Amino acid sequence: MARATRAAALALGLALLGACGGGDDTRAVEPSPTPATTLPPPTATVTPRPTATASATPTRSPAARVPAAGGIDELGRIPILMYHQIRTKLRAPSDRTPAQFRADLRRLHAEGYRPVTAADYVAGNIDLPVGTHPVVLTFDDSSAGQAQIGPDGEPEPDTALGILEAFGRAHPDFRPTATFFVLTNRIPFNDPDVLPWLAANGYEIGAHTQSHPQLPDLDDLAVQEQIGANVADIEAAVPGYRVRTFATPYGRLPRNPELAWRGSHNGVPYEFTGVFGTGGTAALSPFAPAFDPYAIPRLAAGLSAAEAVLAELRRRPELRYTSDGGPDRVSGGRRASA
Numbered sequence: 001m002a003r004a005t006r007a008a009a010l011a012l013g014l015a016l017l018g019a020c021g022g023g024d025d026t027r028a029v030e031p032s033p034t035p036a037t038t039l040p041p042p043t044a045t046v047t048p049r050p051t052a053t054a055s056a057t058p059t060r061s062p063a064a065r066v067p068a069a070g071g072i073d074e075l076g077r078i079p080i081l082m083y084h085q086i087r088t089k090l091r092a093p094s095d096r097t098p099a100q101f102r103a104d105l106r107r108l109h110a111e112g113y114r115p116v117t118a119a120d121y122v123a124g125n126i127d128l129p130v131g132t133h134p135v136v137l138t139f140d141d142s143s144a145g146q147a148q149i150g151p152d153g154e155p156e157p158d159t160a161l162g163i164l165e166a167f168g169r170a171h172p173d174f175r176p177t178a179t180f181f182v183l184t185n186r187i188p189f190n191d192p193d194v195l196p197w198l199a200a201n202g203y204e205i206g207a208h209t210q211s212h213p214q215l216p217d218l219d220d221l222a223v224q225e226q227i228g229a230n231v232a233d234i235e236a237a238v239p240g241y242r243v244r245t246f247a248t249p250y251g252r253l254p255r256n257p258e259l260a261w262r263g264s265h266n267g268v269p270y271e272f273t274g275v276f277g278t279g280g281t282a283a284l285s286p287f288a289p290a291f292d293p294y295a296i297p298r299l300a301a302g303l304s305a306a307e308a309v310l311a312e313l314r315r316r317p318e319l320r321y322t323s324d325g326g327p328d329r330v331s332g333g334r335r336a337s338a
């Protein structure tokens with residue numbers, strides 16, 4: 001194994017340890033040990049890149065950039081929030097109540113954030129009104145509090161999905177969307193209607209393995225089974241759907257990190273445009289030169305690292321990605337070396 005690969009695995013292992021608890025796992029979701037008040041570079045910069053990255057490269061070239069003006073900057077940072085259980089009774093530090101989640105949305109909206117999916121973020125498909133800031137909302141482990149479809153065919157109102165939909169109806173300038181990184185060793189969300197509903201309504205379904213193992217403990221074959229069968233399960237549940245992004249369980253890469261972004265199972269290949277971990281800092285713009293789509297940091301919603309990052313981005317709005325309102329050009333450049 002190449003030295004760079006080992007170094008990357010070590011760095012990510014240290015940075016991401018303790019992330020993303022399992023479905024019914026009540027383990028704490030640890031924020032980064034260092035409060036991210038100064039927005040350090042994400043761990044992404046040390047990850048080896050695959051040789052063929054064309055499918056993950058933002059489609060717009062650097063030549064399309066224009067100088068920043070009036071606070072517009074599409075090279076700024078983007079917070080990617082990671083949610084686990086949404087339930088009335090808090091049992092783990094990563095849990096949020098429905099009321100807390102509603103408050104999170106009110107706060108994000110008031111601070112000018114608008115949601116985009118993980119796949120659209122990676123691809124640079126960030127089509128938002130001028131002056132607004134992208135945020136990526138992600139939900140791990142596919143628990144029932146995240147999404148349920150009622151007898152009327154609509155999301156149950158106290159699930160995260162129902163809350164997002166209601167918020168969008170009340171705030172027409174906030175198109176509700178999110179990415180759900182689902183497990184498939186049981187029916188995701190314990191409701192077979194959820195995955196088709198998500199796909200039909202502009203939400204993203206991402207991979208998160210079959211059963212949430214510690215990927216570093218598995219051999220290459222088992223890693224590819226966990227990921228490849230998960231992708232196959234999702235695509236079988238939603239005919240025609242293509243899974244584009246993956247979140248590593250516990251934020252930990254397999255010993256062979258490349259298998260987190262591509263591999264094959266039962267002769268069927270899988271390949272992602274983006275791989276999401278944790279890391280306790282805001283993510284880079286997909287247009288930033290140092291952006292690495294295979295090690296994207298996320299923030300555990302409600303925990304101290306996320307609060308510190310959001311507070312820092314509020315205090316220093318010049319750090320944020322601020323949309324120019326035009327999806328066909330990339331504005332900014334003050335921090336081209338970010």
Ligand SMILES: [Zn+2]
Binds near residue numbers: 021023140141208212
């Ligand atoms: Zn997880």
